Amino acid sequence: MNFVRVALDVPLSTLFDYFLPENFTAVVGQRVLVPFGRQQMVGVVLECLSETDVPAERIKAVQQVLDDVPPLPADLLKLLRFCSDYYQHPLGMTVLAALPARVRSGEPVTLKRALTYELSEAGRALDLAQLPKRKVVQHRILAALQAGPLGAQQVRALSPSAMATLKALLETGWARECAPTSSPEHAKAAGELTQVAFENAHTLTDEQQQAVDPVTRSAGYASFLLYGITGSGKTEVYVHLMHHFLQRSGQVLLLVPEINLTPQLEHYFQSRFPQTELVSLHSGLSEGERTQNWLRAQSGQARIVLGTRLSVFTPLPELGLIIVDEEHDASFKQQDGLRYSARDVAIFRANQRSVPIVLGSATPSLESWHNAHSGRYTLLPLRQRANQQARLPEVRCLNTTTVPLHEGMTPALLAALGERLQRKEQSLVFINRRGHAPVLMCTACGWLSGCPHCAGKLVLHLRDRRLRCHHCGHQQRVPHACPSCGNTDLQPVGIGTQRIEAALQAHFPEARILRVDRDSTRNKGSWAAMRKKIQDDAVDILVGTQMLAKGHDFPNLTLVGVLNPDSALYSSDFRASEKLFAQLSQVAGRAGRADKPGEVLVQTAFPEHPLFRALIAHDYEAWARTLLAEREQAGFPPFVFQALLRAEGKNEGEVYAFMQQAHAAATAVQGEVEVYGVVPAAMPKRANHYLVQLLVQAATRKALQQFLRAWKPQLDALPAQKLRWSLDVDPLDF
Ligand code: ADP
Ligand code: ZN
Ligand code: ZN
Secondary structure (H helix, E strand, O other): EEEEEOOOOOOOOEEEEEEOOOOOOOOOOOOEEEEEOOEEEEEEEEEEOOOOOOOOOOOOEEEEOOOOOOOOOHHHHHHHHHHHHHHOOHHHHHHHHOOOOOHHEEEOOOOOOEEEEEEHHHHHHOOOHOOOOOOHHHHHHHHHHOOEEEHHHHOOOOOOHHHHHHHHHHHHHOOOOOOOOOOOHHHHHHHHOOOOOOOOOOOOHHHHHHHHHHHHOOOOOOOOOOOEOOOOOOHHHHHHHHHHHHOOOOOEEEEEHHOOHHHHHHHHHHHHHHOOOOEEEOOOOOOHHHHHHHHHHHHHOOOOEEEEEHHHHHHOOOEEEEEEOOOOHHHHEEOOOOOHHHHHHHHHHHHHHHHHEEEEEEEOOHHHHHHHHHHOOOOEEEOOOOOOOOOOEEEEEEOOOOOOOOOOOOHHHHHHHHHHHHHHOEEEEEEEOOOEOOOOEOOOOEEOEEEOOOOOOOOOEOOOOOOOOOOOOOOOEEEOOOOOOOOOOEEEEEEOOHHHHHHHHOOOOOEEEEEEEEOOOOOOOHHHHHHHHHHHOOOOEEOOHHOOOOOOOOOOOEEEEOOOOOHHOOOOOOHHHHHHHHHHHHOOOOOOOOOOEEEEEEEEEOOOHHHHHHHHHHOOOHHHHHHHHHHHHHOOOOOEEEEEEEEEOOOOHHHHHHHHHHHHHHHHHOEEEEEEEEEEEEEEEEEEEEEEEEEEEEEEEHHHHHHHHHHHHHHOOOOOEEEEEEEEEEOOOO
16 A cells, blocks of 8 residues: 655644655646545645555545656755744745745646747848838847847847747747757857857956855865955956856856836846846746746756745756855845745755855845854955945935934935936935825814724825825825814825825926836836836936835936934834945945945935934945844844744734733743844734734743744644734844
C-alpha cells in the first residue's frame, strides 16, 4: 500500500494522508488533486509513506497526480518548512502560497516555448524612411526585425515600452510570431542595437571594485551589506556581480521593492544583458504571465529573475547569487498570511544553497547595519559618488515656528519654487498625506470629522466634496453645518496633497502642476503615463507622497521641498524616525542627479533635531550610530527579538478575553522571554473592529523561537469563533 502526506491550503497546522491507487505514481514535491470535505483541492506531496495512522475506512484516495509541472525541488520545500516553522504559519498554507495561482488551481499549465517575432510580408514591404520619425521605439523595433527574428527578451532590451509597441505591431499585422531560431548573428545584431550592454560598462571606481571582489571571491555562502550613498553606483556593482555569476552559469535572483519594479528597471537590466533570458515576477503580472515566468525560472531557462518579495520562493535550480536592492524597504515584509520578510528569507536561502547574497542600500535597516558591524555580514562601503562631477544636494531646514505659513508652506520654500519655475527646472513638494486636509473642524464647538466606524478621522477630499476614511473606506458628503452644534463655519485642519496642489496652482497660475498619490494613480497605467510626463519635462511642480520618493530618475528635478515630517519624530512607533531618515534621504536623492546641483528644503519645527543634523551632513553612519545606541539602551530591536500577537473583532469584550487568555498562556510557558501587557493597537478601532495586541520579546532569536513553538499550539486551542488573530514574528509595524 502506498500513501502520500499532502500539504493543503487550509488553516490547519497538519498535513493530510491519502491513499495512492495502484496505477498512480507520485514523488515528493509533486502536485496532486485530492478530495477534502466536499471539495477537491490541489495539494503538494511532502512525503511518500508505506503506512499511515489514518484508519483504512477513513482514508481517501488521490484523484489525480498532476505532472504538467515538474515537482517542487527539495531545497524549496525545505525553505518553506523553515518559513512555516519560523513564522508560525500552517505548513500547507505556506507551501501553497509560494505557488502562482494557476499552478495552485490545478488548471493544466504548460511551459510555452519562448516566443519569437518576425516581420510579416506587409512589414517587410515597409520603407522605414517613410514612417513618422517621432515613433522612435517603433522605428527601433522594425529596424531590429529587419535584421532577423527577435526573442521577447531582445525586444524588451530595446526600450521600456518595447513590448507595448510590439503588441501594436502585431495588431497592425506588420509583425507576427514565428518558430524560434537561435542564430547567434541575429542575437548579436539585436544586442548591438540596445543602448548599454555589459561590454559598455563603466570602468569600476576603486571603491566599486573593492565591493565587487570579495563577493566574486567568496566560495559558498557569505552575506554582504553594500552600503552606498545615493549616486555611488550600486547598480553598476550589481551588474558586474551579475555578469560574473552568469558567466559561471548561475542564475541570479534580484529582489527589489514593490514600487521600483517598473518596465524601466526591467528594460535596464535586460539591456545590460541582451543575450540573457530575464523574467520578472511581481503582483502586476497577469496570472498567465506570472506562471510562464515562474516556469521559465524553474526550468533554468531564465537566468535572471527580477522580482518583488514573493519571488524569493521561486524554484531556481542553478541559483548562483542573490541581490536584495533597497534592503531596508518595508515592502519586503508581507503584512498578512505568511508574514515573512523576503530579505530575511533570502538570507536563509542563500545560506541553504551556499551562495553569496548582497543586500544593498543607501540607508540600511538598523538590523543589517548592526549585523555588518557585529561581523555577521561583510560591509562593502561606497562613500563617494561614482560620477565625480555629481554633487550631493544641499539640505537645509526651514523653521516653521518663526515665519507665517501660506497653506502650510514657508515663504522661503515658495520663493525657491518660483526660482525653479523661472529657470525651467522641476521641483517636488513632498508630503505624506493625501486628500485635501486630514480633518474638518467646527470653529464653534471643536467638533472633528471622525469616522463612525474607526478611531481615525475622516479626510477631506475637496475635489468631489467628500469626507473619506483612509482606514475603512467609509465616505460621506461634506456636511453644510456642524452635526454637533449647527455652526456653518467648518474649517479644514492640516494639509494634504490636494490642498497643496490647489494652493500652488493659485500661487503660480502658469505652473504645470502634477499631483502623484494613491488617488491620482488609482487607474491602471496612470502612474506610468505620469512618469513619462515628468521625464518629458511636461511638469513644473510635482506634489506627491512616498510614491515619488523611490528609485525614479528625474534628471531635471533640482528642488525638493519636504512638508510636515515632524510627526514621525515623536511617534509611538520606535521605527518611525529610522523610516523617516531613509525616506528623506531617498527623496533628497531625487534632487540634482544629473549635472545640475540639487537643493532640499525641509520644513520643520525642530531644525536642531539630530535626524535633520545628520540629513544635512549626509551622514547616515552617524545617525545609525545614534539610533543604535538608543535602541540598545531602551532594549529594542535589533538588540532584542520580538513577536506580536494581534487580535480583532466586533465585540471588544471578546477580543480582550481572548488576549487575556493568550497572555496567561504566555506567562505560563517556561522560557526566557518578556511578555508585555495586552494593549489597544496604534489604530484601536477600524471598520467597527477592535484591534488589540500583545508583545513578547527575547534576548535571542533562539529563545523567542522556543517560546513560540510552545505558545502557538496553546493559541490554536483557545476559543476564537468571532475574532481573527495572527502572530507576527519580527514585526515591523505596531
Ligand atoms: P545608486 O544606485 O548607488 O544611487 P547609480 O547606480 O544610479 O547609483 O549610479 C549613479 C550614476 O553614476 C549613474 O548615472 C551611473 O551611470 C554612474 N556610474 C556608476 N558607476 C560609474 C563608474 N564606475 N564610472 C562612471 N560613472 C558611473
Ligand atoms: Zn460645532
Ligand atoms: Zn473608517
